[in-house]
Amino acid sequence: QRNFEQIIADENFAISFKVEKLCMYDEIQRCFTSDRIGKGHLYLPRFRKISDMAGSYEEAGVEPFILDLLASAPFLFTHPNKKETLNSVNELYDYYEELSLKTAVQRSAESDAIDNKLEELLSGNIFLGALTPAVRVVIKISNRLTTDVGAALTMIAIFRYKRDAGRYPQNLNQLITAGYLKQLPIDSFSNKPLVYKKTEDNFILYSVGPNYIDDGGVSGKDSKGRVRQWRDNGDTVFWPVPE
Incomplete structure (x- = not known):
């Protein structure tokens, strides 16, 4: 990390x-x-x-x-x-x-x-x-990259915490308190930290995505119903990895 x-x-x-x-x-x-x-x-x-x-x-x-x-x-x-x-x-x-x-x-x-x-x-x-050029499309792609990188860093910290503590953190602020992150990466599509929710034996981490709406961790899908990252009809879920 x-x-x-x-x-x-x-x-x-x-x-x-x-x-x-x-x-x-x-x-x-x-x-x-x-x-x-x-x-x-x-x-x-x-x-x-x-x-x-x-x-x-x-x-x-x-x-x-x-x-x-x-x-x-x-x-x-x-x-x-x-x-x-x-x-x-x-x-x-x-x-x-x-x-x-x-x-x-x-x-x-x-x-x-x-x-x-x-x-x-x-x-x-x-x-x-x-x-x-189609400047808005191009810039939005860079916003995705910023959020992708922040999510990767956050997941590394979460798994390090799990390895050391034997459990996932209750919230992302615990990663700051325990010294696993210096600051919380920001979701470019909400101007807030990425959404983290601890489940019984796992966790979910996601961006609200390009519709700027928190859909509760429900992934966006294409016209054939397949889960796709950065769709405007749902969230972009980083973990668990969408199937």
């Missing part, structure tokens, strides 16, 4: 968007013309290619409309220029980094404000709209 704690001591498991940001920098160089003051405009052939690869506009049935707009000279010169788009990318990805430090339940509570901010940052820039 000590080695595991050392490994995770300086890690917050928040996802970084540095690579994606660099990719955006690269694509700006490809998608915009160049001039001496950095105010180039969209280069239509390249943008058509990446919008086809992204597929977002085609699936929404609006790609022809966007391409028609891009093909018009006035639009090409009213779309944010190269320098403005670079500034928008920096602001957008700084905001992504800020969001990645929040827990899932914090982002859920601030959902409307986040939507408004993202709409403001993306407004009027089709280049950004075409290449922006």
Whole structure:
């Protein structure tokens, strides 16, 4: 457990968007013309290619409309220029980094404000709209990882307590009192410690999961009734291991 704690001591498991940001920098160089003051405009052939690869506009049935707009000279010169788009990318990805430090339940509570901010940052820039990642999904995955790691650490402490005391703790606070944990890992989906319940000869440990509701330790299931982690129709149970 000590080695595991050392490994995770300086890690917050928040996802970084540095690579994606660099990719955006690269694509700006490809998608915009160049001039001496950095105010180039969209280069239509390249943008058509990446919008086809992204597929977002085609699936929404609006790609022809966007391409028609891009093909018009006035639009090409009213779309944010190269320098403005670079500034928008920096602001957008700084905001992504800020969001990645929040827990899932914090982002859920601030959902409307986040939507408004993202709409403001993306407004009027089709280049950004075409290449922006599904940021909420990506960040939620990092929240799962944070909770997974906390659960692993908690279970190690529980089993050490059982080995030494001959019984499972009545509650997680006993792990703190007995020195098996320095602090209780937090469930990113509740902003509270993981739920622990001692049973007659075992225990249950779970996260409330992405529906943010404590379902009493009932695992989420897929459409075929199979237990699956991180479903939004139940809890994510770490122990006992779901069958």
